[in-house]
Amino acid sequence: MARPIRIAAAGDIHCSPESRERVEEAFARVADVDLILLAGDLTTHGEPEQAAVLADISRSAKPRIVAVLGNHDWHANRIDELVPLLEDAGVTMLDPGWTTCEVDGASIGVAGTKGFVxxxxxxxxxxxxxxxxxxxxxxxxxxxxx
Structure with missing residues:
Protein backbone atom coordinates (compact mmCIF):
# COMPACT_ATOMS: atom_id res chain seq x y z
CA MET A 1 0.00 0.00 0.00
CA ALA A 2 1.27 3.47 -0.90
CA ARG A 3 2.12 5.86 1.89
CA PRO A 4 -0.12 8.87 2.45
CA ILE A 5 0.85 12.08 0.70
CA ARG A 6 1.35 14.85 3.23
CA ILE A 7 0.35 18.39 2.25
CA ALA A 8 0.69 21.48 4.42
CA ALA A 9 -1.54 24.41 3.47
CA ALA A 10 -1.64 27.93 4.87
CA GLY A 11 -2.82 31.37 3.90
CA ASP A 12 -2.25 34.86 5.21
CA ILE A 13 1.33 34.24 6.33
CA HIS A 14 2.07 37.98 5.86
CA CYS A 15 5.85 37.72 5.60
CA SER A 16 7.99 40.68 6.57
CA PRO A 17 11.38 41.13 8.17
CA GLU A 18 9.56 41.43 11.50
CA SER A 19 7.82 38.06 11.04
CA ARG A 20 10.86 36.11 9.78
CA GLU A 21 11.30 34.06 12.96
CA ARG A 22 7.61 33.08 13.09
CA VAL A 23 7.63 32.01 9.43
CA GLU A 24 10.89 30.08 9.83
CA GLU A 25 9.39 28.22 12.80
CA ALA A 26 6.25 27.40 10.82
CA PHE A 27 8.28 26.03 7.90
CA ALA A 28 10.43 23.98 10.30
CA ARG A 29 7.28 22.32 11.67
CA VAL A 30 6.30 21.10 8.18
CA ALA A 31 9.76 20.20 6.90
CA ASP A 32 8.80 16.55 6.40
CA VAL A 33 5.67 17.09 4.25
CA ASP A 34 5.59 16.38 0.53
CA LEU A 35 4.06 19.65 -0.63
CA ILE A 36 3.40 23.12 0.78
CA LEU A 37 0.48 25.17 -0.57
CA LEU A 38 0.34 28.90 0.22
CA ALA A 39 -3.03 30.54 -0.40
CA GLY A 40 -2.31 34.24 -0.76
CA ASP A 41 -1.25 37.15 1.40
CA LEU A 42 2.32 35.94 1.29
CA THR A 43 3.50 39.42 2.29
CA THR A 44 2.25 42.13 4.61
CA HIS A 45 1.92 44.87 1.97
CA GLY A 46 3.46 43.50 -1.23
CA GLU A 47 6.93 44.98 -0.82
CA PRO A 48 9.91 43.10 -2.30
CA GLU A 49 11.80 43.05 1.03
CA GLN A 50 8.79 41.24 2.52
CA ALA A 51 8.76 38.68 -0.29
CA ALA A 52 12.53 38.27 0.18
CA VAL A 53 11.82 36.81 3.63
CA LEU A 54 9.68 34.07 2.10
CA ALA A 55 12.18 33.60 -0.73
CA ASP A 56 15.06 33.08 1.72
CA ILE A 57 13.08 30.56 3.75
CA SER A 58 11.84 28.77 0.62
CA ARG A 59 15.35 28.22 -0.74
CA SER A 60 16.15 25.87 2.11
CA ALA A 61 12.76 24.13 2.20
CA LYS A 62 12.74 20.48 1.15
CA PRO A 63 9.11 20.25 0.01
CA ARG A 64 7.93 21.82 -3.21
CA ILE A 65 6.06 25.08 -2.58
CA VAL A 66 3.12 26.23 -4.70
CA ALA A 67 1.54 29.63 -4.05
CA VAL A 68 -1.00 32.16 -5.22
CA LEU A 69 -1.03 35.88 -4.56
CA GLY A 70 -3.49 37.58 -2.25
CA ASN A 71 -4.79 41.13 -1.97
CA HIS A 72 -1.95 42.10 0.41
CA ASP A 73 0.59 41.00 -2.21
CA TRP A 74 -0.99 43.30 -4.79
CA HIS A 75 -1.15 46.33 -2.46
CA ALA A 76 2.18 47.97 -3.39
CA ASN A 77 1.66 47.23 -7.10
CA ARG A 78 5.08 45.54 -7.32
CA ILE A 79 4.01 42.09 -8.51
CA ASP A 80 6.55 42.30 -11.34
CA GLU A 81 9.23 42.22 -8.63
CA LEU A 82 7.59 39.82 -6.15
CA VAL A 83 6.79 36.97 -8.52
CA PRO A 84 10.32 36.59 -10.02
CA LEU A 85 11.85 36.88 -6.55
CA LEU A 86 9.75 33.96 -5.31
CA GLU A 87 10.11 31.91 -8.50
CA ASP A 88 13.91 32.30 -8.36
CA ALA A 89 13.72 30.78 -4.86
CA GLY A 90 11.88 27.74 -6.23
CA VAL A 91 8.29 28.73 -5.42
CA THR A 92 5.80 27.79 -8.14
CA MET A 93 3.52 30.81 -8.55
CA LEU A 94 0.00 30.37 -9.91
CA ASP A 95 -1.86 33.55 -10.79
CA PRO A 96 -4.08 32.16 -12.10
CA GLY A 97 -2.98 28.84 -13.42
CA TRP A 98 -2.36 25.27 -12.49
CA THR A 99 0.48 22.84 -12.07
CA THR A 100 0.99 19.16 -11.50
CA CYS A 101 3.19 17.96 -8.65
CA GLU A 102 4.67 14.47 -8.71
CA VAL A 103 4.99 12.77 -5.32
CA ASP A 104 6.12 9.13 -5.14
CA GLY A 105 4.65 8.40 -8.56
CA ALA A 106 1.34 10.12 -7.84
CA SER A 107 0.26 13.25 -9.72
CA ILE A 108 -1.34 16.01 -7.68
CA GLY A 109 -3.05 18.81 -9.58
CA VAL A 110 -3.04 22.25 -7.98
CA ALA A 111 -5.12 25.14 -9.34
CA GLY A 112 -4.64 28.77 -8.43
CA THR A 113 -7.63 31.08 -8.38
CA LYS A 114 -8.80 34.32 -6.86
CA GLY A 115 -10.95 34.22 -3.76
CA PHE A 116 -10.89 37.59 -2.00
CA VAL A 117 -13.31 39.60 -4.13
Whole structure:
Protein backbone atom coordinates (compact mmCIF):
# COMPACT_ATOMS: atom_id res chain seq x y z
CA MET A 1 0.00 0.00 0.00
CA ALA A 2 1.27 3.47 -0.90
CA ARG A 3 2.12 5.86 1.89
CA PRO A 4 -0.12 8.87 2.45
CA ILE A 5 0.85 12.08 0.70
CA ARG A 6 1.35 14.85 3.23
CA ILE A 7 0.35 18.39 2.25
CA ALA A 8 0.69 21.48 4.42
CA ALA A 9 -1.54 24.41 3.47
CA ALA A 10 -1.64 27.93 4.87
CA GLY A 11 -2.82 31.37 3.90
CA ASP A 12 -2.25 34.86 5.21
CA ILE A 13 1.33 34.24 6.33
CA HIS A 14 2.07 37.98 5.86
CA CYS A 15 5.85 37.72 5.60
CA SER A 16 7.99 40.68 6.57
CA PRO A 17 11.38 41.13 8.17
CA GLU A 18 9.56 41.43 11.50
CA SER A 19 7.82 38.06 11.04
CA ARG A 20 10.86 36.11 9.78
CA GLU A 21 11.30 34.06 12.96
CA ARG A 22 7.61 33.08 13.09
CA VAL A 23 7.63 32.01 9.43
CA GLU A 24 10.89 30.08 9.83
CA GLU A 25 9.39 28.22 12.80
CA ALA A 26 6.25 27.40 10.82
CA PHE A 27 8.28 26.03 7.90
CA ALA A 28 10.43 23.98 10.30
CA ARG A 29 7.28 22.32 11.67
CA VAL A 30 6.30 21.10 8.18
CA ALA A 31 9.76 20.20 6.90
CA ASP A 32 8.80 16.55 6.40
CA VAL A 33 5.67 17.09 4.25
CA ASP A 34 5.59 16.38 0.53
CA LEU A 35 4.06 19.65 -0.63
CA ILE A 36 3.40 23.12 0.78
CA LEU A 37 0.48 25.17 -0.57
CA LEU A 38 0.34 28.90 0.22
CA ALA A 39 -3.03 30.54 -0.40
CA GLY A 40 -2.31 34.24 -0.76
CA ASP A 41 -1.25 37.15 1.40
CA LEU A 42 2.32 35.94 1.29
CA THR A 43 3.50 39.42 2.29
CA THR A 44 2.25 42.13 4.61
CA HIS A 45 1.92 44.87 1.97
CA GLY A 46 3.46 43.50 -1.23
CA GLU A 47 6.93 44.98 -0.82
CA PRO A 48 9.91 43.10 -2.30
CA GLU A 49 11.80 43.05 1.03
CA GLN A 50 8.79 41.24 2.52
CA ALA A 51 8.76 38.68 -0.29
CA ALA A 52 12.53 38.27 0.18
CA VAL A 53 11.82 36.81 3.63
CA LEU A 54 9.68 34.07 2.10
CA ALA A 55 12.18 33.60 -0.73
CA ASP A 56 15.06 33.08 1.72
CA ILE A 57 13.08 30.56 3.75
CA SER A 58 11.84 28.77 0.62
CA ARG A 59 15.35 28.22 -0.74
CA SER A 60 16.15 25.87 2.11
CA ALA A 61 12.76 24.13 2.20
CA LYS A 62 12.74 20.48 1.15
CA PRO A 63 9.11 20.25 0.01
CA ARG A 64 7.93 21.82 -3.21
CA ILE A 65 6.06 25.08 -2.58
CA VAL A 66 3.12 26.23 -4.70
CA ALA A 67 1.54 29.63 -4.05
CA VAL A 68 -1.00 32.16 -5.22
CA LEU A 69 -1.03 35.88 -4.56
CA GLY A 70 -3.49 37.58 -2.25
CA ASN A 71 -4.79 41.13 -1.97
CA HIS A 72 -1.95 42.10 0.41
CA ASP A 73 0.59 41.00 -2.21
CA TRP A 74 -0.99 43.30 -4.79
CA HIS A 75 -1.15 46.33 -2.46
CA ALA A 76 2.18 47.97 -3.39
CA ASN A 77 1.66 47.23 -7.10
CA ARG A 78 5.08 45.54 -7.32
CA ILE A 79 4.01 42.09 -8.51
CA ASP A 80 6.55 42.30 -11.34
CA GLU A 81 9.23 42.22 -8.63
CA LEU A 82 7.59 39.82 -6.15
CA VAL A 83 6.79 36.97 -8.52
CA PRO A 84 10.32 36.59 -10.02
CA LEU A 85 11.85 36.88 -6.55
CA LEU A 86 9.75 33.96 -5.31
CA GLU A 87 10.11 31.91 -8.50
CA ASP A 88 13.91 32.30 -8.36
CA ALA A 89 13.72 30.78 -4.86
CA GLY A 90 11.88 27.74 -6.23
CA VAL A 91 8.29 28.73 -5.42
CA THR A 92 5.80 27.79 -8.14
CA MET A 93 3.52 30.81 -8.55
CA LEU A 94 0.00 30.37 -9.91
CA ASP A 95 -1.86 33.55 -10.79
CA PRO A 96 -4.08 32.16 -12.10
CA GLY A 97 -2.98 28.84 -13.42
CA TRP A 98 -2.36 25.27 -12.49
CA THR A 99 0.48 22.84 -12.07
CA THR A 100 0.99 19.16 -11.50
CA CYS A 101 3.19 17.96 -8.65
CA GLU A 102 4.67 14.47 -8.71
CA VAL A 103 4.99 12.77 -5.32
CA ASP A 104 6.12 9.13 -5.14
CA GLY A 105 4.65 8.40 -8.56
CA ALA A 106 1.34 10.12 -7.84
CA SER A 107 0.26 13.25 -9.72
CA ILE A 108 -1.34 16.01 -7.68
CA GLY A 109 -3.05 18.81 -9.58
CA VAL A 110 -3.04 22.25 -7.98
CA ALA A 111 -5.12 25.14 -9.34
CA GLY A 112 -4.64 28.77 -8.43
CA THR A 113 -7.63 31.08 -8.38
CA LYS A 114 -8.80 34.32 -6.86
CA GLY A 115 -10.95 34.22 -3.76
CA PHE A 116 -10.89 37.59 -2.00
CA VAL A 117 -13.31 39.60 -4.13
CA UNK A 118 -15.00 36.96 -6.17
CA UNK A 119 -15.33 33.46 -7.37
CA UNK A 120 -16.72 31.63 -4.38
CA UNK A 121 -20.40 31.64 -3.40
CA UNK A 122 -21.16 33.74 -0.31
CA UNK A 123 -17.58 35.10 -0.29
CA UNK A 124 -17.60 37.61 -3.09
CA UNK A 125 -18.66 41.09 -3.99
CA UNK A 126 -22.20 41.17 -5.35
CA UNK A 127 -23.04 42.16 -8.91
CA UNK A 128 -24.46 45.39 -7.54
CA UNK A 129 -23.56 49.04 -7.14
CA UNK A 130 -20.96 51.23 -8.78
CA UNK A 131 -19.78 50.29 -12.28
CA UNK A 132 -16.23 49.59 -11.10
CA UNK A 133 -17.46 47.09 -8.49
CA UNK A 134 -19.68 45.41 -11.05
CA UNK A 135 -16.66 45.15 -13.38
CA UNK A 136 -14.66 43.45 -10.62
CA UNK A 137 -17.53 41.01 -10.18
CA UNK A 138 -17.60 40.23 -13.92
CA UNK A 139 -13.82 39.86 -14.18
CA UNK A 140 -13.43 37.57 -11.19
CA UNK A 141 -16.44 35.47 -12.13
CA UNK A 142 -15.06 35.04 -15.66
CA UNK A 143 -11.66 34.05 -14.24
CA UNK A 144 -13.15 31.37 -12.02
CA UNK A 145 -15.34 30.02 -14.82
CA UNK A 146 -12.37 29.79 -17.23
Missing amino acids: GGFPDSQLPDFGEPILRQVYRDTTAEVEA
